[in-house]
Amino acid sequence: MSDMTDKAETTPTPPRTYGRMAKREMRFAYSMLAPTFLIVLAIVLLPLVANFWISFKPVTLSDLRPPELNINERLRGDLVEAGDTAELEYRLRNTSQKASIYEAGFVDIIPDGLEVTGLDERCTLSGRELTCTLGDLPEKFRDRIRLQVIADTAYLTSPVEPRDNPAEAFGRSDNILTNFQFTLDNFSRIFSSPDFWKVLRVTFYYTVFGTASALVLGLFAAQLLNQSFKGRSVLRGLFLFPYVAPVIAVAFTWIILLDPYSGTLNALLVRSGMIGAPIDFFGQRDVDISIFGLTFQFPVALTTVIAFEAWRYFPLSFLFILARMQALSTDVYEAAEIDGATPLQQFWYISLPQLVGILAVLFLLRFIWTFNKFDDIFLLTGGAAGTRTLTVDVYEQAFAVSNLGAGAAVAVVVFVVLLVFSLIFFKFSPQDDG
């Protein structure tokens, strides 16, 4: 991040007009950035806008499949000799239960060797091409079109199934994703639900404690590995494992490790007599704890999820804090040593003040990323037992309840809260480079 500030300080302000060389360089730079710009625009920025769009629409999962005219064609009757007649039947159906198809119809090619005699009034035949226009089809529309055909010898020697050459449907349907029907229902629904505020509270609790504990653990670990000793590089590699391993692997390992019936940790705790009965770490919402006569509810599942978060992400803060620590100059410590400062005083008055910058940056970054986290909680508890955060709520609303609009509305909340934090980050980040 230092690069950005350096840049701003060292480059003079560009001249008002550009020379030929400058223009060429500019064009070259834009052409090198264009692909990146396009893909980011298409896959990140447009979906971001689209999410706002969807959040104002009453869209459900089933709306994603647009209404279609489904055509099933078959030949009724036996064609044995030349001149035999049969019926070519088209069964038509609107696949949607609630949307119409406008100006619908279909085009089909009549197999060679079949001569059409009885033509439905909705259809026209030009050459072998059959075109049927059906007009507007209401929801759940069903109908049949039958045509009389006569077979000739050529057909009988090499019969063709009409189905081999499927009819092509056309028609216009109202796509709920692209029309201009907007409503505030999604937002009023999520804001009026009492669950939403609980989810918001859980999200902040998870984010603040998850970030802080990962940071504190990282600081401890960095402090431990700051001095050199045998096996330090091995331990540094080991300490990074939780962060490097795939989230699915470590999440399921924790689930199995903490399982109340056959988990290793519960068995250890029970047999050593530390707890009476196994704890359902990921399934129990809260447990009453009384200290000095005051009873309060301790959120078990949420705390376990936060512990996982701290375990999985402490390596990152550890790595950055360690890198910063090793960049600190040793002179100050030698001077302090001579002055008789104790190790704890040296840490408190010399190391910590110099680490505040990187700690602040890490806190903000981790805060934003923890706030965004979906996989961890989703895999560990699925949002059950009082651990549902905003991101899990997006998934629940959109895919479990299959209300895409409501999910997008929650996602808008996620984004807005995040924007505020990003702005804070943006304001603070250039002042200190880690």
Add this chain to the structure above:
Amino acid sequence: MRIGTGFIAAILLGAFWGIVWMIVVGLVFTLFSGQSTAPPLAIAALAGAVGAAIYALSPVKTRDRPKSRGPRVQATMVIAIFAILMLLTFGEPFGLSLAYTTGPQLIALAVFLVALWWSIVAALHDQSSGNLARYHLEVIFLRFMKGLGLTIFTIVVALPFYVMVMTSFKSQQSLISNPLDLSIDLSQGLSGLFSSYIELFTVYSFGTFLMNSAIVSVATVIITLAFAVPGAYAVARLNFPGQAFLSRSILLIYMVPAIVLVIPLYSVFSQVGLRNSLVGLMIVYPATTIPVALYMLQGYFRGLPSELEEAGLMDGLKRPGVILKITLPLALPALASVALYVFMIAWNEFLFAFMFLDDVSMFTLSRGVVSLNSSEVPRQHLMAGAVIATVPVLFIFLWFERFLVAGLTAGSVKG
């Protein structure tokens, strides 16, 4: 033989280390042998305290007394610890008769003695038993905390991975009958030991998942670099209006949460038929990794001396030639670290794979392992799947650790 704060500190240190090593060795012994133990913590504390007292009461080694605190004192200490432990536990150092699993118990006992001996010597070797200044008391306290911290961190980090690997070698029945028994039964032969893995590859088509993951991850790396290298070069080296703004806002794009993108992408990909395909992932993954790759690379490019490139330009090379012949070879380590990093992100990605892929033949490893998480599939299969997903990425990480650590801290990013 002075008795002061140093002596008290030594006794406390010995007692604490006695307790810590008894718990740690007991735990490790239990997990390796399956025998549950009842570690006698009070006796271990006493043994540790006496051992530390014996060591601390011997005068500190100086030039006048080169043999002080030498092998004789240390041997006395270890024998005292051993004697107290054995006598007070009636010959059951872990609360378990030595007749059971004698070999492992003896090894555990030896480990306990060595660990306790080493911790006491390492913490007290230069501290006397007389009255100590605050500085020296803090030194002893911090040595204890440091040792304790390293022990706890190592256990907390390694235990889940150990459980993951060992569970994959067990059977459902033995797991439920004794969750503490993570020992390996070697008598069943290799095919019995690896039965979960064999079944995953033969019945659950993990070969396909592995292949899919490899294809998607490698393609993501290639596509990301193809986009990010020119972009990063432009941002780092060329002058154009909006350059400062761009280089600052790249990271902001990386802050956009995936969960906000999922609903629109799901809707659009469903309608254009990209949803249930690896191509869809190969579009989404690079788009999400390009900003971070670009950010990391532009940092490296800025750090390269621009004089070399200017010399190239003077000699008649065009810009693309300069990039290909001068900049890229110089930035090779950076490219490697970014490539590995992007590979890891793509390999570990879960959300989009989970949302987009329905067809089993399209599953990546992440998606495949999740599909094992059901009550019908035994849990050793789930853990074997987790191991299969973890091993390649851990292998790569260990192989290229220096690159990766340098890349991570240089780019200073990623959640």
